[in-house]
Amino acid sequence: MTSPPHSARPAGFRSEQSRRGQRRRTRRLRLSDPHRRVRLGLAVVLAILTVIGGRLVQLQGLDGMKYAAAAEELRLTTLDLPAARGQILDREGNPLAYSVGARAIFADPAMITAPGRTALALAPLLGQTTDELLPLLTGDGRFAYLTRGLDPALAQQIMDLELAGIGELVEQRREYPLEWTAAQVVGFVGQDDKGLAGIEQQYDDELTGTPGRLVYEQGRFGLPIPAATRDLVAAVPGSDVQLTLDQDMQFQLERAIAAANDNPGVSTVQAVVLEVATGHVMAMAGSPGYNAANLGDTPGDLLANPTVSYVIEPGSVNKMVTIAGALEEGLITPATPMTVPDHLAVSDIVINDAWGHDPINFTATGVIGKSSNVGTVMIAQQLGNARLEKYLRRFGLGTTTGIELPAESNGILAPHQEWSGSQAGTIPFGQGISMTVLQMASMYQAVANDGVLIPPRIVDQVIDPDGSVHDQPEAEPREVLSPDTAADLQYMLESVTNEGGTGTLARIDGYRVAGKTGTAQRPNPECRCYDGGGYWATFAGFAPADNPAYVIAISVEQPDGSQHGGTIAAPVFTSIMSFALADNGVAPTGTPTPEFRLTTDGD
Template structure:
């Protein structure tokens, strides 16, 4: 009797005292059900608050074929409402499993109509749907999301964590049958919806730029076209596009080649656009002034590399302004040889070549610039005229932003602010500027670049009636990936510039990639910049274009 009592008592102590908490926890875990509350993904807005991406609640209609009585009759009724062929629906309704998705991304009202038919075996599920109201406009910047709702490109990827938010949970007690115990404990941890991201992009400008680039690519021979527009003083990106965008609403069906943001991930050799760097350096270092005269032949040979000017000519007495306005390769190389490779590389890097700008987008390329000690002789005479190093279309714009902004380069940014779920707005700080050239040199460069655009320069086609425009054309041979040589690689034609030249507001770079060098990029600049100036209500400065002495 005593032994039995001891055993029972011992067991009691063991159960209640020692293992008690574990059993209680197991019991409560058995009763507790936990459901995940999905967090709504945040919005992506343009500079004016127009939504470029947002999430709404759509519906998915599914069928359990084992419960469908008459597949043909059901398919006939559903076909009209779901917009799917009858035979396809019949196949699905007769499938040998218990879950067939009949239609996705439906308006809730349409799904409700389908459910009102009361067909047994047809069910509806809530499906978060990412909507991009602007379609292909800015798609390469905004990016897209995958089937699981996570960001796979662009801002959607870079700000995925902020946009996603934090899913919540609701846990409650259920009885054996699964019914909720009304008086049972219930704990809700509500979902925190995702924050929103406001871009510096203006949807209208973006649309116009995209249209102009697409028009270039529609000619059948232009393989690629890219453009970037920056605010001259803040470095903010007003628009950024690559021709042939895609519709992020149906990203999974898009041509994969169109998904990337070429303006930051693709690289090109800018050609004569880079002469602005060479001359900025030479003026800053006191090697030349705009009115210095250089007797310039039409070719220069260093080692066994010969570089010619675009058109044959007898030796001409070009001013330095004339060398830039006429885009003389020989004149520029002559000045660069006085500058030296080391200083040229210094200035290239100061202008941002060879390092990523740090823009808030995934997949940015830093460009390619090898240290000057490794330059071959051919490279050392090609770099000053924009060959032998590579940059992105964005970096090309950034170089001209530096000149337009009095010599201070502001690394370009594309996110204006982020707003957390609780409404806290975080304005993006403007990155610290980098003083590349003096204000005086920048003003001199703006003056010289204005000589390029208009009468006497190479870019008459980029001039805008009533406005003073500064800029530079470029043409570069494109390396042929097949042979690692330039033969058969085609060309890049480029243009970078800003307006108004005497009170810069906007900077733009354009690149066209073609099998020939016959189509200049200047007109694209002209068309888009004309729109930007009118759209942003930038009045002409009312001061006439100065006279330039190009040849003496």
């Protein structure tokens, strides 16, 4: 900073003379031409401005996007908002499965300086031992789950410890409040919340929501910057699935089959309850079942729904189809007399009745009431194999029912051209043919519903998060029998539970009950023959007999037992049916029980 000598003097003291003298001196020094000075200054300023401007263009224009993105990266935080999985509800809206907010606790081993102390601090809160935790805390990677599905309150306690290298993640946990009840129907999800069985699997797309995210600018302490950009894509929860199942009836059914399963020699029991008028499944289960809230302790082969995936030979329950075909074709009436011996040679085998007897003068009703194999085969021989197969298929055997559950079995029904001679002799009374317990229930639903079969369905409606309801398509009803045939059959099946019938234990005080007992030989898986395979005891029936509300099918598998359907399956029917009738307020019809003539003796 060079300053002219006069500049020190206050401007007010400057005289006219001194100003003139200075001007003279500067002129003498030829310091500057003001124009040149201005131009020079301008050039310097412009040069500086050019540099600054150029840099500005470079930063803002050329590399601008990159820097803006980098800055945003530092400020912007994305928070994933998990979408709640839809609920599974019973017919009254009680939750069978729902999701709750939970936390996963993870470790970043690279950040953990004192694994031992961290493990000690975590062990009591996580309910794990330090030996279990240490390998996770000292691993090579940078991420290891310590626990998943933890209660948020507990996770908060862990985060309050402020342990280095320990973090939490927000996630959903699936809750099954009923535990054992309806577990096989509802199914379960894997750790990634994907349905792996039952309705959870079948309706996975509907139940799964769309996750959202919140993008916000974050300040120094992780607080969102107020009034800054905030981009919220709300999570859309999954839809709810409402079943036709009744949780109380389901519980009673499971309790009844568990009690039956306690009988000596019994390995498994399956049962299905259908509403006659709609074909809706009210309850279905197999025993042993599993606790959906504790899958870890369940053997893998139990994690299924045996009522739709396990096939059995139905035994005498199948006689109903033979009789139905003969009635429909006009070959017999309930009163048709027939003399039945206790054995009959068919092809290479001899068909025996379950008890030895001299020839009996049965009516057709007596054949089913007393469950005579020989009588049934005699009627089947009139009907012929082709027509028998036609009626078996009409009742839905050999194909899935189309119920909204995964892994449904077709059952086994060979075309009649492929029936061996012995099969032709045994299929009429339910050996050499396989079906699921659901198919068995569906067959009897057709009889109870005056000949109209409505394939069973278990999903009532899907409810979107906005409240809109999508009724699930009802199955197409189909007429299997004429109403007259169905009425005759209802009468004949009622004889089973009455005086002289095989299913008197299926009676319910005050109600009229119709049904059919069955006892089938069970193939021995070791020799692929019937020797030593044990039995299936079955029962299928409906009540009230003259105005049916519910139909129930039961199978009791006894590898080491030989009880009959009438003794071991019929009481299970009574136990479930009496609850179903009482719980749903189905009053007895009050009509008198008709007289059943099982034999023509005494005419």
